[in-house]
Amino acid sequence: MNIDAKLGLDVFKLDKEPQIVVKNEICSTVCVNRACLYVCPADLFELDDQQRIVVNWEGCLECGTCMICCEKDALEWRYPRGEFGVQYRMS
Amino acid sequence: MERVDCIVVGGGLAGLAAAYGLAAEGLEVMVLERGNYAGAKNVTGGRLYMDPIRALYPELWEEAPFERAVARESITMMGDGAHTTVEVASDRFAGAQPQSYTVLRARFDQWFADKAAEKGAMIVPNMKVDELLREGGGDGRPGRVIGIRAGGDEIGADVTIVAEGVLGMLASAAGLRAEPAARDSALGFKEVIELPAGVIEDRWRLNEGEGAAHLFMGTVTRGMLGGGFVYTNKESISVGVVVGMAAMLQQAEPVESYKLLDEFKELPQIAPLVKGGTVAEYSAHAIAEGGIARVPKLFGDGYLLAGDAAGLSLNALVTVRGMDFAIASGYHAARAVATAKKAGDTSVAGLARYERALRESFVLKDLETSRAIPRIVENPRLFMHYPRAVSKLAESVFTIGAQPSPRLAKTVWKGARRDFLSLATLKDLWSLRKM
Numbered sequence: 368m369n370i371d372a373k374l375g376l377d378v379f380k381l382d383k384e385p386q387i388v389v390k391n392e393i394c395s396t397v398c399v400n401r402a403c404l405y406v407c408p409a410d411l412f413e414l415d416d417q418q419r420i421v422v423n424w425e426g427c428l429e430c431g432t433c434m435i436c437c438e439k440d441a442l443e444w445r446y447p448r449g450e451f452g453v454q455y456r457m458s
Numbered sequence: 459m460e461r462v463d464c465i466v467v468g469g470g471l472a473g474l475a476a477a478y479g480l481a482a483e484g485l486e487v488m489v490l491e492r493g494n495y496a497g498a499k500n501v502t503g504g505r506l507y508m509d510p511i512r513a514l515y516p517e518l519w520e521e522a523p524f525e526r527a528v529a530r531e532s533i534t535m536m537g538d539g540a541h542t543t544v545e546v547a548s549d550r551f552a553g554a555q556p557q558s559y560t561v562l563r564a565r566f567d568q569w570f571a572d573k574a575a576e577k578g579a580m581i582v583p584n585m586k587v588d589e590l591l592r593e594g595g596g597d598g599r600p601g602r603v604i605g606i607r608a609g610g611d612e613i614g615a616d617v618t619i620v621a622e623g624v625l626g627m628l629a630s631a632a633g634l635r636a637e638p639a640a641r642d643s644a645l646g647f648k649e650v651i652e653l654p655a656g657v658i659e660d661r662w663r664l665n666e667g668e669g670a671a672h673l674f675m676g677t678v679t680r681g682m683l684g685g686g687f688v689y690t691n692k693e694s695i696s697v698g699v700v701v702g703m704a705a706m707l708q709q710a711e712p713v714e715s716y717k718l719l720d721e722f723k724e725l726p727q728i729a730p731l732v733k734g735g736t737v738a739e740y741s742a743h744a745i746a747e748g749g750i751a752r753v754p755k756l757f758g759d760g761y762l763l764a765g766d767a768a769g770l771s772l773n774a775l776v777t778v779r780g781m782d783f784a785i786a787s788g789y790h791a792a793r794a795v796a797t798a799k800k801a802g803d804t805s806v807a808g809l810a811r812y813e814r815a816l817r818e819s820f821v822l823k824d825l826e827t828s829r830a831i832p833r834i835v836e837n838p839r840l841f842m843h844y845p846r847a848v849s850k851l852a853e854s855v856f857t858i859g860a861q862p863s864p865r866l867a868k869t870v871w872k873g874a875r876r877d878f879l880s881l882a883t884l885k886d887l888w889s890l891r892k893m
C-alpha cells in the first residue's frame with residue numbers, strides 16, 4: 368500500500384487556507400539539508416521542476432515533525448482552524 | 459468577556475483528567491478542543507500503565523473502554539537476517555488488576571470527555587485556541603495568564619490549564635516553555651490494522667481479552683534512535699515506528715521516514731502477523747523525549763502546564779510512558795486549582811502546590827530517576843551494533859554446521875570477544891548504569 372493510499376484511509380476536513388507555507392526564498396538560499404523532503408511521515412513535500420519545495424498540505428497529519436526539523440525556520444506552520452484537518456477515528 | 463473558573467486547553471488525557479477533577483469539585487470548567495471530538499487529533503502507541511494512576515480516579519477505570527490487558531511483553535533485537543526476542547509473561551501482568559491495557563485514543567478520549575461532561579465540565583469541540591491572553595507581562599516575563607482567545611472570542615478564567623500536547627505552540631508563543639527541538643523529539647507513526655479478535659488471539663497465543671506488547675529495535679530504524687512496535691487491540695493491531703528526529707537529520711543517506719514502516723511490515727517476522735488484515739487508519743504524532751531536563755516551569759500566575767505540553771513523557775526503550783503522566787498531571791492540576799480557588803489565591807504562590815504535588819508523585823520522581831536516559835539513548839551503538847551482535851551470537855549458538863562443532867563455551871567466547879569485549883562496550887555499559 369503506497370503512502371497516498373494510506374492517507375486516503377484517513378478522514379480529513381479541508382480548510383480553505385493552507386496550514387503549511389514554505390518560504391522558498393530561505394530554502395533555496397540557506398538550506399542544504401532539505402529535511403522536509405524525507406522526515407514527513409505523509410511524504411507531503413516534493414520539488415517542482417524549478418527545484419522549489421512544494422507541500423501538499425491537504426494530507427497533513429499535524430505531527431509537527433517538519434516544523435521541528437526545519438533548521439532554517441523556512442516553514443510557516445500552524446494547526447488548521449478548529450474543526451478542520453485530520454480527524455482520527457482510532458489511533 | 460465571558461468568564462469561567464477554569465479553562466482547559468486541549469481535550470487529550472491531561473486536559474480531560476483535569477476537567478473531570480475540577481468539575482467533580484464543583485468548579486466551572488470549559489475544555490476547548492480543536493478536533494471534531496476529543497481524541498480526533500490524538501495518537502498513542504500504545505498502552506496505558508494502570509498502577510501509577512489506578513488510585514487517582516478509582517471509580518473511572520472499571521468501565522473504561524480499554525482494548526486488551528497486556529499479558530505478554532516482548533522485545534526483539536533485530537540484526538541482519540537474524541533477530542533475538544526476549545519474551546516475558548507473568549500471571550501478574552494481566553491478572554485481577556492488569557498492569558497495563560492497550561488503548562485507541564479516539565474511543566478512549568471520547569469516553570473520558572463524556573465522563574467529564576457527566577460531572578459538569580463543558581466540552582467544546584471544533585474550537586482551536588489561538589492565543590493565551592496575558593496581562594502585565596513584558597521584559598521577558600510572561601505576566602498573568604487571564605484567559606484565551608479562540609476564533610475571535612475571548613474567554614476569561616481564574617486559571618488556564620494548558621494541556622495542548624507535545625508541540626506546545628500556545629505555551630511557547632507566550633514564553634511559558636521553549637519550542638520543541640529535534641534533539642528532544644521523536645516522530646511516531648503507525649497503522650491500525652483490523653483483524654478479527656479470534657485471529658489476534660491465535661496469532662499472538664492469547665487468552666480471550668488478553669493482549670501483547672512487542673517492541674523491536676535495530677535494523678527497523680536502520681540503527682537510528684527508536685524502534686518498531688506492535689500492540690494488540692480488541693479487533694485491530696497498532697503497528698508503528700518511532701524514530702528520533704535528530705537521528706533522522708544526521709543520516710548520511712536519508713531515507714523517507716514513512717518507508718521505515720513499510721519495511722517493518724514486510725519483515726519475515728512481521729508479515730505473517732499482519733497478513734489478511736485491513737489497514738483502517740494511518741496516523742503520526744510527535745513524542746517528547748527530552749526527559750526532565752526539558753520540563754519547563756509547570757506553573758505561573760494564572761496557568762498550569764500538564765501532560766505532553768509540559769514534556770511529561772519517558773521513553774526508556776523497553777517501556778514507553780506518557781499517558782499515565784498526562785492523567786496524573788491533569789489530576790494534580792485539578793486538585794491544585796480547586797485548592798487555590800478555595801483559598802482565593804490563583805497567583806504563582808497559590809498554584810505552586812501543583813509542582814510540589816508532582817514532585818511528590820511518581821510523575822517527577824520517575825522522570826528524575828530517568829534523567830540520564832535521553833542522553834544515553836543518543837548512542838547509536840544501542841540501535842546498530844548491539845541488536846546485531848546479540849543476534850549474531852545467539853544465531854551461532856543455535857547453529858550446527860557441516861564441520862565438527864567447537865565447544866559451546868568456545869562459540870560464545872568467540873562471539874563475545876568479537877562484539878562485546880572492547881573499550882567502547884565497557885564505556886556503553888558504564889553509561890547504562892544510569893538507566
Ligand SMILES: Cc1cc2nc3c(=O)[nH]c(=O)nc-3n(C[C@H](O)[C@H](O)[C@H](O)COP(=O)(O)OP(=O)(O)OC[C@H]3O[C@@H](n4cnc5c(N)ncnc54)[C@H](O)[C@@H]3O)c2cc1C
Nearest residue numbers: 468470471472492502503504505587623646765766780781
Ligand atoms: C507513536 C506513539 C506511541 C506512544 N506510546 C505510548 C505508550 O505506549 N504508552 C504511553 O503511556 N504513552 C505513549 N505515548 C505518549 C502518549 O501518547 C502521550 O504522552 C499522551 O498522549 C499525552 O497526552 P496529552 O493529553 O498531554 O496530550 P494529547 O493527547 O496530545 O492532547 C492534546 C490535546 O490538545 C488539543 N489541542 C492542541 N492545541 C490546541 C489548541 N490550540 N486549541 C484547542 N485544542 C488544542 C489536541 O487536539 C489534543 O486533543 C506514545 C506517543 C506516540 C506518538
